[in-house]
Amino acid sequence: MNLLELAGRIGVEGFLHCDELDKLVELAANRDVLEIGSFRGLSAWGMGLVAHRLTCVDTFRAATDGQRQTLERTTLGAFEEAVRRYNHVLVFAITSEEGESALAGHEFDMIFLDAMHTYEEVRDDIRRWWPHLRPAGLLVLHDYRHADFPGVERAADERFGVAPEGTTLVTLRWIAKT
Numbered sequence: 001m002n003l004l005e006l007a008g009r010i011g012v013e014g015f016l017h018c019d020e021l022d023k024l025v026e027l028a029a030n031r032d033v034l035e036i037g038s039f040r041g042l043s044a045w046g047m048g049l050v051a052h053r054l055t056c057v058d059t060f061r062a063a064t065d066g067q068r069q070t071l072e073r074t075t076l077g078a079f080e081e082a083v084r085r086y087n088h089v090l091v092f093a094i095t096s097e098e099g100e101s102a103l104a105g106h107e108f109d110m111i112f113l114d115a116m117h118t119y120e121e122v123r124d125d126i127r128r129w130w131p132h133l134r135p136a137g138l139l140v141l142h143d144y145r146h147a148d149f150p151g152v153e154r155a156a157d158e159r160f161g162v163a164p165e166g167t168t169l170v171t172l173r174w175i176a177k178t
Contacts, residue, residue, distance in 0.1 A: 007042055012082040014042025015066060017170045020142070021046045027110060027138055027174060028054075034108040034132065036096050036125055037115030039066050040075050041082025043142075047112070048086040055090045055108070056083075057099035058115070067117060100128050107134045114142035119151030126159050133177045144173035 001009075003025060004018035016024070021042065028047035038044050038058040048054050060076035061069045076093060083089045092099055096115055111129050115121065126139070133139055141156055143149040145168065156173055157163070163173050 003046055007045055012042050012045045013040045013078065015039070016042055016046075016142070020170050020172050023169050023172055024112065024140065025050055027140060028112075031109035031138075032107075033110045033112065034103070034106075034129070035112045035114070036099065036129060037113065037142075038075075038079055038091075039114075041079040043112060043114065044079065044089065045082040048083055048089055051088070052109075053088045053090070054083075054086070055092070055103070055106075057092045057094060057096060057103075059095055060093050096125055096128060103132065107132055108137060109134055110138045110140060112140045112142070117143055117146075117149035117152050119154050122152050122155035123158070126155060130159075130177070135177055137177045138174050139177065140172060140174045143171045144168060146171045 002018050003021050024043055025046045029050040030052050032053045033047055033051045035044055035056045038056040039062055044054060044056050060073045062075050063070055092102055111133050113125050115125060141152055143152045144156055145153050160175050167174055
């Protein structure tokens with residue numbers, strides 16, 4: 001049974017391909033990880049299995065497609081259930097912009113960006129969070145080269161250039177900070 005099947009059996013949901021979840025877990029091992037955009041907790045559940053510490057920032061107001069915001073918290077309960085077994089997960093139910101202030105001065109070994117997917121929002125998240133990445137850390141983006149979210153690829157390629165071979169898997173892309 002792979003991790004995605006295991007997550008499904010215990011009721012943890014999200015929008016990741018099984019290979020993406022496996023890669024996230026591999027990349028997060030023993031790292032201090034920041035996740036921007038947590039939705040219902042699938043990626044946090046996976047990374048929480050191996051991360052030294054996991055900090056999650058999300059409004060938890062996503063519509064069912066994950067790309068529109070509602071007025072009420074819709075996903076916080078599912079997220080909390082997904083990570084309830086971990087004592088090394090910090091949760092901030094705020095926007096990415098508010099997170100920048102709340103986490104001022106903090107640095108991370110890995111940052112996983114999977115919040116809103118328009119070009120402007122991804123560009124702003126990269127600008128906002130790149131300075132919080134330690135040297136040799138990894139910035140990981142979800143939905144890179146996804147047909148429904150061209151803004152992710154455009155923002156990443158504009159900032160870092162086209163993804164070199166070996167730095168993408170399904171719709172994940174990772175960039176090492178040198």
